[in-house]
């Protein structure tokens with residue numbers, strides 16, 4: 166991808182909340198107070214700076230150099246340096262977006278509109294920001310993994326989760342978005358061009374790698390899938406100790422399709438109502454009602470799926486249905502549908518998708534929603550660093566934090 170080539174040195178930018186612009190300009194004249202303010206901010210968040218590997222981080226910070234952002238009517242930006250390892254941190258005040266020339270307020274409106282499903286083109290009409298600039302703005306937030314951002318909010322890695330792939334299109338090609346969801350939190354949103362086990366494994370492995378980096382002893386206890394072969398095989402490869410379950414609601418939805426050549430009212434009247442013995446009774450019942458062929462078909466289907474259903478029932482902590490994952494997929498789908506014109510084979514699809522996922526996790530729900538005013542992270546018990554979602558997004562996706 167485009168940005169990997171130009172990112173030769175470590176990104177140690179940090180966004181700091183100076184509360185208001187006037188405070189920032191005042192602090193520019195007083196180096197000691199400036200550094201104290203930055204340290205107080207870091208302390209309040211409980212974040213640590215990303216020093217060089219050899220550095221314990223115990224050294225002092227000094228003001229190192231500064232430059233002027235010409236395009237933002239000349240805002241002075243300071244860099245701080247660690248006296249021990251010489252790592253240099255660029256301090257962006259809260260009212261400046263990294264590499265962007267526009268004020269966060271314009272970005273905020275355009276991002277909310279995008280998040281709500283408005284097309285990039287229409288956002289451009291409403292907010293005086295070109296579709297391409299908006300696309301790049303979204304991508305800029307997508308460089309950090311969902312795992313990094315969610316754990317920075319204090320959420321623990323998911324022991325039980327839902328995994329499934331969203332089918333989408335990049336121009337005329339079919340593409341797949343491997344997804345991991347736990348409650349209202351999107352932990353992984355990948356991008357593959359094939360639906361093979363190898364492709365899915367590679368994508369889900371990115372999640373696993375990021376998780377193990379956070380917590381080397383991380384283990385998954387249970388995973389719910391819809392039973393698609395490539396999904397279950399990739400999960401079995403990556404998380405061999407985890408219990409694999411099948412979504413019970415999917416089973417109920419699929420049952421009528423297994424019963425062919427009978428009228429649809431009869432099909433709809435048949436329901437999976439229990440497991441084990443009841444399954445066998447049910448297959449007998451189908452045989453009587455809908456014929457031997459249908460009875461056999463249903464019996465075979467039960468055999469294949471039974472293990473997955475039992476897995477769900479055997480562990481009370483296992484998620485039972487994949488409804489929350491479907492909701493996440495629908496939300497992402499609305500955005501992708503709205504930006505069809507921006508799919509191109511050489512685009513930064515992965516960065517774009519990841520940024521959409523960050524928005525999904527961090528933008529608060531609207532005031533009539535069940536969790537009005539809270540974002541997904543908060544609903545799951547996580548803590549966000551400020552009172553402002555765009556500022557969270559800026560702070561949490563900063564490269565300079567460990």
Ligand SMILES: [Zn+2]
Nearest residue numbers: 216220247250
């Ligand atoms: Zn250091």
